Structure formats: C-alpha cells, structure tokens
Amino acid sequence: MNKKQAKNKTLDYFKKAKIKITKSEMERIEITDLGLGRLEEIGLQILTYVNTDRYCAKEMVLFPGQTCPEHRHPEIDGEPGKQETFRCRWGKVFLYVEGNPTPSPNCSPPEGNKDHYTVWNEIVLDPGEQYTISPDTKHWFQSGKDGAVISEFSSTSKDKYDVFTNPNIER
C-alpha cells in the first residue's frame, strides 16, 4: 500500500465514522510508517485539526490490526510532557499503558518487534469511550479487526520529541 492508497483508505474511515473534513484537510492528512516500512502493520494516519501553544486536537485512523508503537512524551525544557485523551469514535482500540500487566491481553506486538513493547496494562475503548494518558507514560495502541477512528485531545503536540522504545523508529 503506497501513501496515496493509505490516504484514500483513511478518507474511507472518516466516511464510515461520519466525520466531515474539508478539502484542504484531506490534502494534509499525515500517513506515517515511522520509518519501519511496514505501514499496514505499524503506523498511524493523522489529521491535526489544531495545534497551538496551549492545546492540540487530532483525528487518528488505525487500519485493521495496525499498531502505533510504544512511546512516551517526555518533559521538555521543564514543561511536563504531553498529556493526551484518546476518545474512540468508531471501531475499537486496545490501548496499553504502564501499570499492572493485563493477564491475557487482546493484542500481540507486530512480528519481530516484541522487545520494543514493554507495557501491558490494557484499556479497551469502544465508540464513546475515552482514556487520558499521563505525561511521560509509555503507551502503545492497536485497533481491532475493523480498524478505528480516534479523537485525540491534548496539550500541545511536539512530535519530534517523542521517545519510542524501538530505537529504529524515526518520527
């Protein structure tokens, strides 16, 4: 799947979720495979609605079974790391954060990447459900079999400072 195909697929998910976006927003949807070249399994599709020096809001799409790899948002220049709320709008998302490991989690890490997934406290989000991730907390997430559309409400996004557990990842 190339980037154009991925963008069209992302637009299909917005349609399924009945989320309207403008033409100029369609143009600037971000498709990222995080430099791993395995987009269908590992990656994320993002439309940033607004990102000011005070808050940020995005709509994110995960394709079926696609994983956004483990990362955290560290403190920057004395300011606490990004705090973020994930709200499932459509589909299903499995979110993993620091804390007591869930005994039989629903998801497995992408093949060959097991060592880069270290937090196993599972939160299941169905449409209308949300969870707020504390700053500087490791987390990763994977969608269910139908994919997912997730709204993210947060403090300012500074993606280039994200720290991924997998050292091969480039954001």
Added chain:
Amino acid sequence: MNKKQAKNKTLDYFKKAKIKITKSEMERIEITDLGLGRLEEIGLQILTYVNTDRYCAKEMVLFPGQTCPEHRHPEIDGEPGKQETFRCRWGKVFLYVEGNPTPSPNCSPPEGNKDHYTVWNEIVLDPGEQYTISPDTKHWFQSGKDGAVISEFSSTSKDKYDVFTNPNIER
C-alpha cells in the same frame, strides 16, 4: 421545554451527528439557559469530555436558532484567557467575533437583547469547518435552522470567570 426534554433533544442531536457517548456522559450533559429562562432561544447544551489543567474538549449542541450570548474569556491571575477552536460537526453555526462588522449578517440577536450583542464579524461554519477564537475576544454564536453540533477544543475551561455582555446572565 424543561431540562429533561432538553436533554433528550440533545441526545437526538448526538444521534443525528453519529456521535457516540457513554451512559454516564448522558447523565452529565449540562443544559444551561444562562439564567435567562428562555432556553429555546438563548442557551447551550454541553458535554465536557475532559477538562484538565492543560486542555479541554467539549461537544456542544445548539437547537435550531438557539443563541449562545456574547461573552469573552478574560485573563486570570496573569494567565491568558481561554483560547478555543470551534469545529462544526453537524448542522450550521454562525459565529460572531470582534473585527470588521459583516454588512448583512445572517443572524439577529434574541428579541429584546440587541444591546448585549456588540460584535458582528461573521464566520459561517459548515460541517468540517472550524475557527479558533483568540483569548479575551468577545464572541457569540447562533445555529442555523436545523441546529448544530460543535466540537470545542481549548485550553482549560474556567467557566465561572466568563464575562458576558448582558449583566443579567449567570453562568
């Protein structure tokens, strides 16, 4: 229309907009007539998804032709007033902010309240369109004939500090 009827009507709008909310969220939808006792004309229905010390996200419903009266979010203890982005999800919203008055605006203030509406720079938001209101800027908004569902992304909400142009309003 009493508060229970208004809540049920609000839920109808979330359904029309295909926005899923949880049962506990249904319970805590805020219906406010801003103390004026004319809810169908003047008021707002709000579901606050999250409001931390860093950001806030809400879903707002306006009934057909309902007006949220003119107000601003002032600086508090040296911190800039609330900055907020309105994103129309369903229906149509007419937003008025400070700036050059629009020659033939689409809306009129609620009857008998004309003096309390002083800003006339009109922004029309259809589904998928959004606008960011600067801190401490007077604004008011009214929905079109079908009502509207609007997402609000913002810095932290501190509603009790809102300054309304109409001195009879209690938030």
